[in-house]
Amino acid sequence: MEIFTIQSNRFSRRVRGLLYAGLLLGMTQAWSAELSLQIEGVSDELASNVKAYLSIGSLESQLITNESRLRYLHRQAEEEVRQSLQPFGYYNPTVISALEQLPSGDWLASYQVDAGVRTQLERVDIQITGEGATDPSFLALVENTPLQTGAPLRHPDYEDLKGRLQSVASERGYYRAVFERSRIVVDRLTNSAVVEITYATGPRTRISEIRFSDSPVSEDLLRRYLRFTEGDPVNVARLIDLQGALIDSNYFAEVQVLPLLDELEAGQIPIQVSLTPRPRNLYEAGIGFGTDTGARLQLGIERRYVNSRGHKMDARIRLSQVRNDLTGSYMIPGEDPRYDQYGLRSRYTDENSDTIESRTYAVGGIWQKQVGDWERVLSLDLEQEQYTFDQETLDQLLLIPRAQFNKTVADDRFNTRKGYNIDFGVAAASEALLSDVSLLQLTLSGKRVDPMGEKWRLLSRFDLGALTSSSFERVPASLRFYAGGDNSVRGYDYQELGPVSDQGSVVGGQYLMVGSLETDYMFRPDWRLAVFADAGNAFNDFNDSIKTSVGVGVRWQSPVGPIRLDLAKPISDSGFRIHFTLGPDL
Structure with a gap:
């Protein structure tokens, strides 16, 4: 009996265990159902x-x-x-x-x-009343809305139109605008609908006053940035435009241009322009390296506003293993300070490369103006240059009027996928006007970036130049043309190419012709591999040979702009050259 009892207990425990396991399994299956x-x-x-x-x-x-x-x-x-x-x-x-x-x-x-039969718009009645009834912005919305008789009914189109009407009203100063009627009536039996909207704009608000907060520059200068005046209708786009222009002036760190809605009265509203000035002085320092110039150091100071008239002053020194520059400028805002400024400038340059040994002192006036998409720079400089070729030193004085025209169009200036740049310049000097030699110089250069799919780009550039003179031997070294270097024909040293003297020294030429084709591939974000071919030369005779090189490179889109490392090999000459550059593609 004792043995039977023990066996019975073991059997019971096994049965209970199986029951518990089955129950647990069932509960798990139930709980795991999705x-x-x-x-x-x-x-x-x-x-x-x-x-x-x-x-x-x-x-x-x-x-x-x-x-x-x-x-x-x-x-x-x-x-x-x-x-x-x-x-x-x-x-x-x-x-x-x-x-x-x-x-x-x-x-x-x-x-x-x-889904069944789609409801069609049997009738659409959209009315704009009040002063906005003749406003082109409202009329364009009504004309271009998808809500047209015979079109399928879509509630999002209806809501979108209402939202756009309210946005235009807010942007163009219709602060009393309301919907007097807005509804969709649907007939389910006939699958048809009627849309009815009446938007009463009321009168358009005018600007009663333009107020400027305290500023280091005068209100007279600030008002020359305006594209509206007292009595004009409110237009938010113009307020935003003014905000951007004042920030771009570099006088202010923060700008707010707001209509004072709590002072709206009798259809008139004041505009408040709140200004937070930048510090008067900006100090700059930087170091760099390029294979053309070697190590570089730059120090500078910019005085953003010298006085209440908004005059600006800039002075900086650039030192490198090849060239040293000391420059200064004093600029005055023009009649339209957004796009117009003029002033005085001075420059000292000491260049000592394998090709050029020269010192230049220059002082003159400059006028910069934006004309449409073009930047125009007119200048008149008195320059004295001392230069040496083959142990012979010459000293020339020139009064040089210049005109420079530049246009850049790009989707992104620092990481360009598509865009172009073109630059044209003309300079002249005459022995009849304080110059030791007469000359005329023309330059034309261009760059272009074209996308080829998502990851490929094609980059092209050219540089052309021509110079005629009464005595080319007396033309200063800095005004002659040279080729070779990081931004010219890679594979050759900086300004290595050009006509040579009887002693074998490169002395520069009357003409310049350089071209380049390059394609690069983005193999990972911000990184590209490139292959390129360059060709060109500086010469006095069009029968002179053109130098050609090919190479490969890598590009990194750094936070401060593209950094390029190239390895270039001349086709007809021995050796190779590594090029390291920093700067935008255009």
């Missing part, structure tokens, strides 16, 4: 909106622990599907729904939807 949604019969756009409307969608991919709630939400689904289709003009859909538990224990909620 819900899947299936929507069929409609386009992806409609299906997406159906899913967004379905309350049961909140349980999708969730563990189902409450079957009664699941079934309750499923019963709501058919009406929710109907509501989700109405914004797109479907008011009579057919919906077949089903909820089933699969053999795996998971749940499937399926909805077969036939």
Whole structure:
């Protein structure tokens, strides 16, 4: 008996264990059941909106622990599907729904939807009343809206038009504008609809006064930045334009241009221009390296506003292994200070490269003006240059008027995918006007960047120059043409190419012709591999040979701009050269 009893107890424990395991397994299967949604019969756009409307969608991919709630939400689904289709003009859909538990224990909620006939716009009545009835901005909105007689009804188009009307009203000073009527009337039986909108703009608000906060520059100068005045209608685009122009002036760190809505009275409103000045002085220092110049050091000071008239002063020194420059300028805002300034400038240059040994002192006047997309720079400089070729030193004085025209168009100045730059210049001197030699110099250069797919670019550039003189031997070294270097024909040293003297020294030429083609590939974000071919030379005779080189390089789009490392090999000469440069592509 004792043995039987023991066996009986062991058997009972085994039975209870199996029962517990089975119960636990069943509970686990129940708790692990998940819900899947299936929507069929409609386009992806409609299906997406159906899913967004379905309350049961909140349980999708969730563990189902409450079957009664699941079934309750499923019963709501058919009406929710109907509501989700109405914004797109479907008011009579057919919906077949089903909820089933699969053999795996998971749940499937399926909805077969036939959207039915789409509602068409039988009549569209959009009226703008008040002063805005003749405003071109409102008229353009009404003319271009998709809400047209015979078009399908789409609630988003209706809401979008209302939102745009309100935005235009706010931007153009219709601060009392209201919707007197706005509704959609749908006839389900005929699948037709009527849209009725009446927007009363009221009077357009005028500018009563323009107020400027305290500023280190005079109000007279600030008002020359305006593109509106007292009595003009409010136009937010012009207020934003003024804000950008004042920030670009470099006088201010922060600018706010706001209509004072709490002072709106009798259709008149003041504009407040709040200004936070930048520090008067900006000190700059930088170091760098380029294979043309070697190590570089730059120090500078900019006085952003010398006086209340907004005059500016700049002085800086640039030192390198090849060339040293000391420059200064004093600039005065013009009649339109956004695009117009003039002033005085001075320069001392000491260049001592393998090709040029010269010192230049220059002082003169300059006038910079933006003309459309072009930047125009006119200048008149008195220059004295002392230069040496083959141990012979010459000293020339020239009075040089110059005109320079530059245009740059780019999608991004620092990381260009598409754009171009073109630069044209003319300079002259005459022995009849304080110059030791007469000359005329013309230059033309261009750069272009074109995309070739997502990761490829094609970069091209050219430099052309021509110089005629009464005595070319007396033309200063800095005005002659040379080729070779980082931004010329790579594979050759800086200014290595050009006509040579009887002693073999490069003395520069009357003509310049350089061209380059390059393609690069972005193999990872901010990194590109490049292959290129350069050709060109500086010469006195068009029969002189053209030098050609090819090479490969790598580019890194750094936070301060593109950095390039190139390895270039001349085709007809021995050796190779490494080039390292920093700066934008255009």
